[in-house]
Amino acid sequence: MNARAALALSLASFASLASYAPRAHAETRAAYGGQALGALASSAVDLDPLSLNPGDGEIAALLFDSPFRVDPLGRLRPQLALALDVDRATPLRARLRLRPDVRFHDGTPLRAKDVAASLARALQSPAGWMLAPIRAARAVADDVVEIDLARPAPDLALLLSTPAALVTPGGAHRSIGSGPFRLDAVDNGQVRLSAHAACFAGRPYLDGLTLRAYGSRPEEAGAWDVGALHVARHLGAGVDRAAVEGPMTITEYLAIGRGISDAFVAPFAAAFELGIDRDRLRRLAVRERAVPARSPAPPALGGASGVPVYDPAAATRAFADKVPAEARKVSLVVDKSRLEDRAVADRILADLARVGIEVAIDLADAASYQQRLQSGRYELLLGASAPPAPDGGLAELALVAVADPAIARAALLRAPAAIGAQAAPRVVPLYHRAPRLHHAAELRGLAVDGAGRASWADAHWRR
Amino acid sequence: MFAVPRRFARAAIVLALVVRAGGASAGPGTLDRLADTLVDRARPSLDRIATLDVGVAVSAPWPRLAGDLSELVSSRLRALGARSVVKGGGDSAWARANGLERVVRITVDAQGPTLRASGAVVALSGGLWSDESETRAHLYAEAPLDAELKAYLPGPLQPPGAWQARGLLAGDLDVLALDVGDTDGDGRAEIVAATASELVAFDLVADASGARLVERWRARLDGRLAAQRPRADVATVAVEAGAVSAHASPFADGVRRAGKSAEPARGYRLRGVGTCELEPGVDWFTPASCGVAATELPERFWTAASLKRADSSTAMAAIVPGPAGGTLWLRLGAAPPIAVRGVGAQLALATLDRGEVVVTSDPVEPGEPDAVVVRALAPAAAVLHRVERLPGQVRALATGDVDGDGQPELIAAVRDDAARKTELWIIR
Numbered sequence: 031m032n033a034r035a036a037l038a039l040s041l042a043s044f045a046s047l048a049s050y051a052p053r054a055h056a057e058t059r060a061a062y063g064g065q066a067l068g069a070l071a072s073s074a075v076d077l078d079p080l081s082l083n084p085g086d087g088e089i090a091a092l093l094f095d096s097p098f099r100v101d102p103l104g105r106l107r108p109q110l111a112l113a114l115d116v117d118r119a120t121p122l123r124a125r126l127r128l129r130p131d132v133r134f135h136d137g138t139p140l141r142a143k144d145v146a147a148s149l150a151r152a153l154q155s156p157a158g159w160m161l162a163p164i165r166a167a168r169a170v171a172d173d174v175v176e177i178d179l180a181r182p183a184p185d186l187a188l189l190l191s192t193p194a195a196l197v198t199p200g201g202a203h204r205s206i207g208s209g210p211f212r213l214d215a216v217d218n219g220q221v222r223l224s225a226h227a228a229c230f231a232g233r234p235y236l237d238g239l240t241l242r243a244y245g246s247r248p249e250e251a252g253a254w255d256v257g258a259l260h261v262a263r264h265l266g267a268g269v270d271r272a273a274v275e276g277p278m279t280i281t282e283y284l285a286i287g288r289g290i291s292d293a294f295v296a297p298f299a300a301a302f303e304l305g306i307d308r309d310r311l312r313r314l315a316v317r318e319r320a321v322p323a324r325s326p327a328p329p330a331l332g333g334a335s336g337v338p339v340y341d342p343a344a345a346t347r348a349f350a351d352k353v354p355a356e357a358r359k360v361s362l363v364v365d366k367s368r369l370e371d372r373a374v375a376d377r378i379l380a381d382l383a384r385v386g387i388e389v390a391i392d393l394a395d396a397a398s399y400q401q402r403l404q405s406g407r408y409e410l411l412l413g414a415s416a417p418p419a420p421d422g423g424l425a426e427l428a429l430v431a432v433a434d435p436a437i438a439r440a441a442l443l444r445a446p447a448a449i450g451a452q453a454a455p456r457v458v459p460l461y462h463r464a465p466r467l468h469h470a471a472e473l474r475g476l477a478v479d480g481a482g483r484a485s486w487a488d489a490h491w492r493r
Numbered sequence: 494m495f496a497v498p499r500r501f502a503r504a505a506i507v508l509a510l511v512v513r514a515g516g517a518s519a520g521p522g523t524l525d526r527l528a529d530t531l532v533d534r535a536r537p538s539l540d541r542i543a544t545l546d547v548g549v550a551v552s553a554p555w556p557r558l559a560g561d562l563s564e565l566v567s568s569r570l571r572a573l574g575a576r577s578v579v580k581g582g583g584d585s586a587w588a589r590a591n592g593l594e595r596v597v598r599i600t601v602d603a604q605g606p607t608l609r610a611s612g613a614v615v616a617l618s619g620g621l622w623s624d625e626s627e628t629r630a631h632l633y634a635e636a637p638l639d640a641e642l643k644a645y646l647p648g649p650l651q652p653p654g655a656w657q658a659r660g661l662l663a664g665d666l667d668v669l670a671l672d673v674g675d676t677d678g679d680g681r682a683e684i685v686a687a688t689a690s691e692l693v694a695f696d697l698v699a700d701a702s703g704a705r706l707v708e709r710w711r712a713r714l715d716g717r718l719a720a721q722r723p724r725a726d727v728a729t730v731a732v733e734a735g736a737v738s739a740h741a742s743p744f745a746d747g748v749r750r751a752g753k754s755a756e757p758a759r760g761y762r763l764r765g766v767g768t769c770e771l772e773p774g775v776d777w778f779t780p781a782s783c784g785v786a787a788t789e790l791p792e793r794f795w796t797a798a799s800l801k802r803a804d805s806s807t808a809m810a811a812i813v814p815g816p817a818g819g820t821l822w823l824r825l826g827a828a829p830p831i832a833v834r835g836v837g838a839q840l841a842l843a844t845l846d847r848g849e850v851v852v853t854s855d856p857v858e859p860g861e862p863d864a865v866v867v868r869a870l871a872p873a874a875a876v877l878h879r880v881e882r883l884p885g886q887v888r889a890l891a892t893g894d895v896d897g898d899g900q901p902e903l904i905a906a907v908r909d910d911a912a913r914k915t916e917l918w919i920i921r
Contacts, residue, residue: 058818058837058856059776059795060725112718131720210724232724233774488724493816 060475060490065238068261069250071414071465071482073243073367073396074221077205077213079148079196080157083400084414084482085243085367087193089221091483092239093135094196094207095231097126097145098187102477102485104420106187109231110140110197110208112173114187121182122165126175126190132230134199135212142169147201149177152194156404156435159427160192160418162442185446192418210234210487219243235475235490243367243396250369260470261484264317264369272471277330278319278464279425279480281415282374285432286456287402289409290360295456297352298360298387302458305345305385306378309337312461315373319466323459326429327449330462330480331422345385359388360409363402366393371412374460378412406433416481423447430454523641524558527610528565530634535597536573538614538629546577548593552876553601554847558645559875562610566597587835588617599632600879602655608642609635609655626861656867658880660907660916661706666693668906668915669741672764673893674732676710678752682893683709684904684917687730689741690714692750695917697895706917716757717745723776729796731762738762742771765799765842766790766809777814791822791830800842800870802826802849808870810851812840821853823874833874837863839905842870843892845921846900850877854887854905863887865905865920880920885909895919 070085079090097111108114112127132140149167152158163186165178179186189195198204205213211223211234223239244250244264253259265271284302286295308322327333349358364375372393379389389410394402402408415432417425424447431438433456441452465482475488539545549567553559567578581587588596599612614630636642663686670687676694677683683694684706691713695706714728719742728741740747740761749758760768761778769783772793780790783797790797790811797811806826812819819838824830837854844850849870854863865880865887889906896902896919903920 058854059814061814061816061818062775063816129718131718227774228721229774230721232722234724491816492818 060235060488061492062233062235062490063237064235064491065240066236066260066473066486066489066491067240067242067253067258068484068486069253069259069263070221070241070243071263071368072365073219074216074241075397075400077216077221078203079193079198079207080152080155081400082157082403083396084416085241085396087416087481088483089213089223089241090193090196090207091209091481092211092223092486093205093209093213094198095132095209096191096193096195096197097128098191098195100191100420100479102479106191109191110145111187111190114190116183116186122179124177124179124183124186125170126177128173128175129230130173132208133228134208135206135226136199137228138199140197140199140208141172142175144199144201145169145175145197148197149175149195149201151201151203155194156431158194159431159435159439159442160189160194160424162439163189180443181445183446188419188421188424189442192424194418211239214238229487232487234487236486239486244369245367247369254468260473261476261489262468263466265468271468272473273466273468274476274478275319275467276465276478276482277328277420277480278321278462279328279330279417279420280463280465280482281323281326281328281425281429282316282371282460282463283323283413283415283429283432284362284378284458284460285403285408285411285413286458287363287408287411287433288406291357294353294357297349299455299458301345301349301382301385301387303345304339304341304348305387306381306458306460307340308460309340311374311377311381312463315377316370316461316463317466318370318463320461320463322461325449326426326454326457326459327422328417328425328462331417331420331425332449333422333425333462342381342384350386358386359390361390361392362410362412363392363394363399363408364412365396365399367396368414371414375412378460403432418481420480421447422449423451426450426454427452429457429459432457523636523639524562525565527608527634527636528562528569531597531599531610531612531632532566532569532573534632534634535614535630538616539570539573539575539595542570543574543576545575545594546579546592547575548579548581548588548591548596549599550581550587550596550876551599551601552879554877555601555645556869556873556875558601558642561645562599562601566599570597588615590834593617595629597632598879602878603638603646604655606638607635608638609633656878656880656920658865658918658920659704660884660918661697661704663693663695663706663906663915663917665913666915668888668908669726669728670730670739671889671891671904671906671917672730672732672737673891673895673904674737675735676732676737676750678735681897682895683732684891684893684895685730685732685737685739686889686906686917687714687728687739687741689726689728689743692730692737692739692748694737697919699896704919712748712750712755714739714741714744714748716748719743719745721774723771723774725776727771727776727795729761729763731764733762733764738768742776763797766797794822795819795838796840798840798842800844800849802870803844808842808849808851810840810842812836812838812853818856819853821851821868821874823851823870825870825872828872831872831874833868836866837887839887839890841890841892841903843901843903845892845903847877852890852892852903854890855879863907865890865903865918867903867920880905880918883907883918884916885912888915 072085074085099109146167146169163183214222220242312320325334329335427438477485551559551563596615612632668686694709722742730739736751746757767783769778777793791813794811800808811822821833839854841852855866867878868874905918
């Protein structure tokens, strides 16, 4: 007898995502048309579904679709999929049946071979660790993908909603998908998108969308003030503007790279755990709603809550006699297109100086930051991790994958992700924050998800 | 049976002050005194009036009375020194289009020997980016229905009693369309609600514990998925000759259900208009998709309805999408169509005991609950009544005799997304 793997999922943790729920508000139906300009969380580097860069992730969510998606209420819904069947007699084989009428932006139909090839490409990439239980995927009909599993996978539908399962034509590294927007151009740091009128999930309301990252807060605020920006991420507090906020699920972290000897990883991690005042850090340096991180998983996804211990004296003791003086000078790589991170890095620098660690901040552009993050060629790195799906275990594994995707892949290969199941020795979570967007009051329908991505396909103007 | 014990003015529940405008005398000037009282009550909320552009909107079942009272109130506001005073429909789109800072909204009705005027002073933000409004004062005045006032009322018609509206819980049902009709052959009409995935029929029953909705039957909408759906789902439902035709946008086909049998049916049934198809990927219909001439209906519309009138002519109405909401398109017989801007997406035409009406939803202000607006099915489409302070968004409108008293009622599905509940409001 067949059982729908999707139905076997335990989605209890989703219930905690109350902030995903849309607000009740009275409006007539949304109007089609118009253009909007929005700020990205970081510069776009590589518009590929497997890119780890937050700015790329925002755009990928607009260009590409995955077999499943998580709706605004945190429920798992089929997107490209019609059904996911797992035969109980052969629990290591699943059949994914696809919608028949989906087309890519170039007009070609989306077929099972595209899904299989996209999954296969993700399996070859470190960024595809989220698909670890999948051993192979192949098209057995135009609309059916057969998936071989390495373990029984009640979490398969959830994993097929993650960015690693986004589909491109033939699984190629191309900026063509089936999502609500198509890519028109990338020029001068701006990404220009237009409505995909044939999108099976409905044409987006806006005709066009221009997204870019700003070099500084004043630049972004200036663009807002002159009306050249309709959705901003870094406006100052105290000004009454329309805003939407997502759940508190983005984790800011400090990663210890290969530039630090294995022998010193534990003392450094202990020094960071005890020597960084994470509560003060989120109060002074973070403008969005945030809580200090007591565990890698955010409380909104079932992680521990409360203020972590801050004890600089203990941090000094844990560190001083284990790391020689010459190894205490380290560089901290920061993505300079993430405006908030610069202020956070300054606070970290001050805190670590008190425990005897001399930090030099290394501001990198988004592209070189990504290269160094993926290669591990850094000593310390400040970054932000979004859960690939609203699941505490996957949120933790995403932090593990920052330092070594192979460990995350191996953990997920063994069993479905669970909170506390896998340690992340090279990553110290600092705080969990709720992404917030300020928007023009006449731009309606906007929401922000747990990964900080705006729901641009539902945004519309009301004049 | 759902019976009305007595008609009452819903507004009276929330109004703060009751002021008698007239004493025993009912000679000439009664309407002037009514206007004086209303303006006196409004005055504290019109501070720095010399800097204010004020709108006056009076709705009443008697257009001449509404016009005169509107003029009297306007002239008093001008005398108080208002920078400008504009008369009009009173909805938010009209207020914004005229750049108003305050709107004095008044509804007049009659009960027994008394004429009652109730309403509010609404302050609108002047900010370019703000759509906020705030009720600054509630107004209420009444006057004896003396010879002067009776002269405003049409002879053969008795002044209709106050409108009555009440909400009945329908559960967590994300209603997208409504219709009323006898679906089970018992001689009584049911309310049939369509969501994106199911049909639910309710009976309205009343007993010692009061009126309530009782679910009669429920059926799933399913089948082949639509190749392309609108981003926000839409649905239609029509009860005709005992059969229910329904279609929700997630699915390629609709269903026609007669008794216990159900069969697939193409298109979206709009009662009195025909069977239409959604334009791919969006939420509107075109005349061509309904098989009617381009001159019969607007170029594109969210919904449409028609009504055979007492004089045997046909009234056709539609809601036309626009950047600031909907526009009511209304054509009476062979006359050129008229347009009323700033309405919501829902529509119903009905012949009530009060006369022929066109009913629309009305997005009062973003972030606030919708209203239901009843207009006369006449060239000016004068506002007869507004049902405000509804607990959410008006998702669907329908008309039919749901209480079996032989007179049709208006039914509005009002959805509160945050509370995840829907109420069906019965308006008469």
